[in-house]
Amino acid sequence: MIYDYIIIGGGSAGSVLANRLSARSANRVLLLEAGQDTPPGQVPKEIEDTYPGTAYFDPRFHWTELKVHTQIVSHNNPNAERPPLRKYEQARVLGGGSSINGQMANRGAPTDYDEWESRGAEGWAWDKVLPYFKKVERDLDFDNEWHGKEGHIPVRRIPQAHWNPHAKAAAEAFKLAGFKYLPDQNGEFTDGYFPITISNAEEKRVSAAIGYLNTDVRRRNNLTISTETQARALIFEGTRCVGVTAVVKGREQEFRGREIILSCGAIHSPAHLLRAGIGPVGHLRDMGIPVLSALPGVGQRLMDHPSISLSSFIRPQARLRDSDPSRRHILVGLRYSSQIGGAPPGDMFVAVASKSAWHSVGVQIASMLAFVNKTYSETGQVRLASTDWREEPVVEFNLLSDRRDLDRLMACFKMLAAMQLSPPLAAVTTDPFPASYSDKVRQIGVVNEKNRWLTRGIAALLDGPAALRRFLIERYVVEGFTFQQVMSDDEALEAFIRKATIGVWHASCSCRMGREEDPMSVVDTSGRVKGVAGLRVVDASIFPVVPCANTNFPVLMTAEKVADAILAESRVMA
CATH class of the missing domain: 3.30.410.40 (Cholesterol Oxidase; domain 2)
Structure with missing residues (x-):
C-alpha cells in the first residue's frame, strides 16, 4: 500500500497529525512509533497517574541509551577536558513527552511568537498562533478570549x-x-x-495520545498505528522522499508514502535528516554520507532552558x-x-x-x-556519532x-x-x-x-x-x-x-523554520524540508527559538497549525 502520509514518531506532534490528517477519509495515514502503545483502557498506570514522577523515571518509556553534554563543549581547544555526559530522558512511547512529562500546559509569552515571525516564520506571530492554542485545549476553568472549550486536551488548575x-x-x-x-x-x-496549569482531568493525565488517538479515532479505516516500530532510514528517489524502512517488532519492513513527516523531536529528527544526507556539508563528508541537500542548519542551534x-x-x-x-x-x-x-x-x-x-x-x-x-544560549548542536541508525547522536546543548x-x-x-x-x-x-x-x-x-x-x-x-x-x-x-x-x-x-545547570527536557530549534534565503533555516513555515520534496519536519525542532514555556503545548499548537496547512494544500491540489 502507498500511504498519503507517513508520520514517523507518535509523540505529541505525531498524535495531533495522525488525528487531523486522517479526519479526511480520503487520506490514508500511517503513524509509526518506536515505543509501546497506550490504547484506551490499557494505559499503563504509571502514565495515567496524576503524579508524573514514576512514568518519568521508568526506563520502559525512555530512549535509555541517550546521553548528552549540557555544559559548554570547547571545539577550539582539543586539549580541553570534555564535560561529563548526562542521561537525558526522552520519551519512547505513544504520546511521547506528553505521556511522561510533568503535565504542564503553558504557552509562553506573546513576544515569543512575534520573535518567531521576525526570525522568518511568517504567519507565526502571536495573533496567528493563539487560535491554535485555543484549538488544542478544553479549559475546565475559564471561558474567555484566551481559552478554548472544545479541544482534545483538558486544561485545569488545582x-x-x-x-x-x-x-x-x-x-x-x-x-x-x-x-x-x-x-x-x-x-x-x-x-x-x-x-500551575496542567493537562489533566479527574486527577488523571491526558497525553496527546490519550486525547487525540481515542477510540473513535482509532476506528478510522484510513488510519494505521504501528507501535514498537523504529524508523531505520528514509527512502529517496532522486531528491524526493518516498518512504521509510523500519524495524517492526524485530522485522524490517518498507513503507511507501506520498509525503513523509518526521515528528521525532529535536534530537532524533535532525539525526534522521543527517543520515539521509541532508545537513552541513562538512559533517556529512566527514561521516562519508553523500550530500543530498546542503542545509547547514540541520542539527544546529539546539536549545533548552538552563x-x-x-x-x-x-x-x-x-x-x-x-x-x-x-x-x-x-x-x-x-x-x-x-x-x-x-x-x-x-x-x-x-x-x-x-x-x-x-x-x-x-x-x-x-x-x-x-x-x-x-534563554539566549543557542549554540547547541546534534551531530552523528556514526552512520549506524541504532547509535544515538552526539548532543551538545552548550547551556550558559x-x-x-x-x-x-x-x-x-x-x-x-x-x-x-x-x-x-x-x-x-x-x-x-x-x-x-x-x-x-x-x-x-x-x-x-x-x-x-x-x-x-x-x-x-x-x-x-x-x-x-x-x-x-x-x-x-x-x-x-x-x-x-x-x-x-x-x-x-x-x-x-x-x-x-541542566536543561529541563525542552530540546528544540535544531531544524528551524525560516525564510528560504536564510542559510540556517531547514524548513519553511509549513514544515517542508528545503532542497527535497515529499518530506516535512513537525515537532519542537522547527521552533525558531524556544518559547518561554514548557514545550509540550507549543508543540501541540505547532502540529495543529501545520496540519491545517497540509490539509489546505491538499485541497488546492485536488
Missing part, C-alpha cells in the same frame, strides 16, 4: 484549597516578596505567582501525602522579569516542587526549580553559552534563598541546600524495588536527629557546594551553577 502546606507556604513567600497573584497562568502575560534547583528538607507536617485531594507535586509557579541584559518581561520561571521524586526520600525533599524562561543566562541564574538563586529563609517557608522546611541532578540522583530515581527499599532506610535516618540529617545531606546529597558557601561567595555560586 485550587488553592487543595494545595499541600508546603505549596501554600511557597505562595505566601512569593506574596511577601511583592509578587501578585495571577489566577490564570495562560491569561495576560504578566509577572506574578499562580496555580535550570538550577534550591532544595530543602520538608518538615513532616508539611509534606505531600497520597491521601491529599491532589497528589500533584508542582502546584504553584512564579514568573518574573529579571531586567538583566535587555531581557523581555517574564524571562524567568520558578516551579515549586513539594516532592522531588517518587520514592521515600523524594517525599522529604522540596525544590524550587528555576529556569531561564527566555551566553553570559546573561548565568547572571540571571545567579541572581535568581539569591532571590530564592531569601524566600527560602522567609518566615512562611522557614516554618515548613529546614536545611536548604544547592541541589544537583547528578548521576547518583538519577540512579536512585530509577523505579525498581532496590531503590524503593534503599530510600525507605535513608528516609528513616533523615527523619532522625537534626545533626544526623545535616551530616547526611552534606555528605551524601550535596555535590561539593553547601548553602553557606554559595550564599557568601559569588565565585562558589558561579562554580555551582556552571556545574549543576
Whole structure:
C-alpha cells in the first residue's frame, strides 16, 4: 500500500497529525512509533497517574541509551577536558513527552511568537498562533478570549484549597516578596505567582495520545498505528522522499508514502535528516554520507532552558501525602522579569516542587526549580556519532553559552534563598541546600524495588536527629557546594551553577523554520524540508527559538497549525 502520509514518531506532534490528517477519509495515514502503545483502557498506570514522577523515571518509556553534554563543549581547544555526559530522558512511547512529562500546559509569552515571525516564520506571530492554542485545549476553568472549550486536551488548575502546606507556604513567600497573584497562568502575560496549569482531568493525565488517538479515532479505516516500530532510514528517489524502512517488532519492513513527516523531536529528527544526507556539508563528508541537500542548519542551534534547583528538607507536617485531594507535586509557579541584559518581561520561571521524586526520600525533599524562561544560549548542536541508525547522536546543548543566562541564574538563586529563609517557608522546611541532578540522583530515581527499599532506610535516618540529617545531606546529597558557601561567595555560586545547570527536557530549534534565503533555516513555515520534496519536519525542532514555556503545548499548537496547512494544500491540489 502507498500511504498519503507517513508520520514517523507518535509523540505529541505525531498524535495531533495522525488525528487531523486522517479526519479526511480520503487520506490514508500511517503513524509509526518506536515505543509501546497506550490504547484506551490499557494505559499503563504509571502514565495515567496524576503524579508524573514514576512514568518519568521508568526506563520502559525512555530512549535509555541517550546521553548528552549540557555544559559548554570547547571545539577550539582539543586539549580541553570534555564535560561529563548526562542521561537525558526522552520519551519512547505513544504520546511521547506528553505521556511522561510533568503535565504542564503553558504557552509562553506573546513576544515569543512575534520573535518567531521576525526570525522568518511568517504567519507565526502571536495573533496567528493563539487560535491554535485555543484549538488544542478544553479549559475546565475559564471561558474567555484566551481559552478554548472544545479541544482534545483538558486544561485545569488545582485550587488553592487543595494545595499541600508546603505549596501554600511557597505562595505566601512569593506574596511577601511583592509578587501578585495571577489566577490564570495562560491569561495576560504578566509577572506574578499562580496555580500551575496542567493537562489533566479527574486527577488523571491526558497525553496527546490519550486525547487525540481515542477510540473513535482509532476506528478510522484510513488510519494505521504501528507501535514498537523504529524508523531505520528514509527512502529517496532522486531528491524526493518516498518512504521509510523500519524495524517492526524485530522485522524490517518498507513503507511507501506520498509525503513523509518526521515528528521525532529535536534530537532524533535532525539525526534522521543527517543520515539521509541532508545537513552541513562538512559533517556529512566527514561521516562519508553523500550530500543530498546542503542545509547547514540541520542539527544546529539546539536549545533548552538552563535550570538550577534550591532544595530543602520538608518538615513532616508539611509534606505531600497520597491521601491529599491532589497528589500533584508542582502546584504553584512564579514568573518574573529579571531586567538583566535587555531581557523581555517574564524571562524567568520558578516551579515549586513539594516532592522531588517518587520514592521515600523524594517525599522529604522540596525544590524550587528555576529556569531561564527566555534563554539566549543557542549554540547547541546534534551531530552523528556514526552512520549506524541504532547509535544515538552526539548532543551538545552548550547551556550558559551566553553570559546573561548565568547572571540571571545567579541572581535568581539569591532571590530564592531569601524566600527560602522567609518566615512562611522557614516554618515548613529546614536545611536548604544547592541541589544537583547528578548521576547518583538519577540512579536512585530509577523505579525498581532496590531503590524503593534503599530510600525507605535513608528516609528513616533523615527523619532522625537534626545533626544526623545535616551530616547526611552534606555528605551524601550535596555535590561539593553547601548553602553557606554559595550564599557568601559569588565565585562558589558561579562554580555551582556552571556545574549543576541542566536543561529541563525542552530540546528544540535544531531544524528551524525560516525564510528560504536564510542559510540556517531547514524548513519553511509549513514544515517542508528545503532542497527535497515529499518530506516535512513537525515537532519542537522547527521552533525558531524556544518559547518561554514548557514545550509540550507549543508543540501541540505547532502540529495543529501545520496540519491545517497540509490539509489546505491538499485541497488546492485536488
